[in-house]
Amino acid sequence: MEKLDQQEKRSFRRRLTGKASRKDLLLKIISLCLGTLLWYFVVGEDQVDMNIQVPIEILNLPANLAISNNFKKQLDVTVRGPRSIIQNLKNRNLSRPVDLSTAEPGAIVIKNTKESIPLPQGISVLQLQPANITLTIDRLIQKALPITTVTEGKVSPGYVLDKITLEPDKIVVTGPQTVLNPARSLKTYVINVNNLNHSITLPVHLNLPVEFIDLIGETVVVAKITVKEKMITKTIRKIPVNARESSQSVRIRPHTISVVAEIAENLIRDTPVPAMLFRAYVNANDIQKTQEMPVMVTGVSVPGHEPITIKSHKPLQVRVSPVKKPQPKKQSKKKKAQ
Numbered sequence: 370m371e372k373l374d375q376q377e378k379r380s381f382r383r384r385l386t387g388k389a390s391r392k393d394l395l396l397k398i399i400s401l402c403l404g405t406l407l408w409y410f411v412v413g414e415d416q417v418d419m420n421i422q423v424p425i426e427i428l429n430l431p432a433n434l435a436i437s438n439n440f441k442k443q444l445d446v447t448v449r450g451p452r453s454i455i456q457n458l459k460n461r462n463l464s465r466p467v468d469l470s471t472a473e474p475g476a477i478v479i480k481n482t483k484e485s486i487p488l489p490q491g492i493s494v495l496q497l498q499p500a501n502i503t504l505t506i507d508r509l510i511q512k513a514l515p516i517t518t519v520t521e522g523k524v525s526p527g528y529v530l531d532k533i534t535l536e537p538d539k540i541v542v543t544g545p546q547t548v549l550n551p552a553r554s555l556k557t558y559v560i561n562v563n564n565l566n567h568s569i570t571l572p573v574h575l576n577l578p579v580e581f582i583d584l585i586g587e588t589v590v591v592a593k594i595t596v597k598e599k600m601i602t603k604t605i606r607k608i609p610v611n612a613r614e615s616s617q618s619v620r621i622r623p624h625t626i627s628v629v630a631e632i633a634e635n636l637i638r639d640t641p642v643p644a645m646l647f648r649a650y651v652n653a654n655d656i657q658k659t660q661e662m663p664v665m666v667t668g669v670s671v672p673g674h675e676p677i678t679i680k681s682h683k684p685l686q687v688r689v690s691p692v693k694k695p696q697p698k699k700q701s702k703k704k705k706a707q
Contacts, residue, residue, distance in 0.1 A: 417452050419449075420446070420464070423464060425464070425465050446486065446497050465481065481501065507547050527638070535592055552581075555603070556576050565596050571591075597675060601634050605628045605643045611650045615654060618654050621687050626649050628647055630647070645669070646677060650664070660689060
């Protein structure tokens with residue numbers, strides 16, 4: 370009876386061992402197939418080289434610090450690997466991370482190695498440039514910089530460039546202390562005013578140094594260019610003096626005056642009789658006797674020209690006398706008797 374039990378136990382162990390052996394064998398076969406496939410894709414597939422550009426990614430820079438120098442923003446990398454993986458690199462957001470959490474003001478040299486770039490398995494780096502990057506760390510400040518205009522050319526004859534106003538006329542820039550401290554102002558690109566004869570408003574780009582473009586980008590302001598007529602001071606003679614608000618005829622002596630006025634040069638040029646540009650008068654309402662009266666002078670408003678400004682006139686007063694109406698003649702006594 371004991372022999373029979375031992376035989377059954379040995380038979381059970383053989384069956385169990387046989388099943389385990391078959392399971393191990395199956396796993397080994399599957400592993401071999403997977404390894405073969407992996408070898409094919411990684412080693413057996415065509416190996417190709419490709420040049421890629423990997424951007425520098427600045428991480429954890431303290432809020433009160435900034436990078437003040439211009440540095441190469443990307444690495445030129447030559448990689449080798451299976452064609453399928455290499456082609457997929459274009460769809461991956463590769464970068465070279467640079468952690469500046471412990472940075473302090475000063476220069477930092479960043480070494481770029483093959484391990485600096487997180488590449489997929491099976492990709493090797495053949496070449497990497499530049500090997501080092503120098504970053505100048507500086508304190509971050511704010512500064513309000515006025516904007517100055519740069520012009521060229523001359524406005525049309527008879528006109529003057531009165532002023533140019535900018536909106537905004539200053540920009541607050543946040544950036545490295547070493548960049549902002551020397552700066553006194555920002556400049557526009559050249560504004561051409563050649564032969565301009567009217568006021569205009571137009572957008573103007575700022576002509577920024579490279580370091581400022583990095584800070585504030587391409588910036589546009591609005592320039593309001595005011596062009597006015599050239600004014601000259603001129604003495605105009607023989608301007609007639611008229612009587613206003615008079616119910617009777619009057620005599621004015623002298624009957625003309627001279628005026629010194631500020632007049633647009635173009636207006637004088639285009640007016641054949643300059644005295645026509647002025648009105649001189651006296652208020653002779655109910656005048657009963659000869660008297661001196663002040664002369665009032667105004668300039669005629671001409672569309673398209675600057676207003677005339679009266680500076681002085683001579684004489685300041687004129688003599689105004691009422692003109693008596695002629696008396697009807699009396700008939701003689703002989704004519705009455707007849």
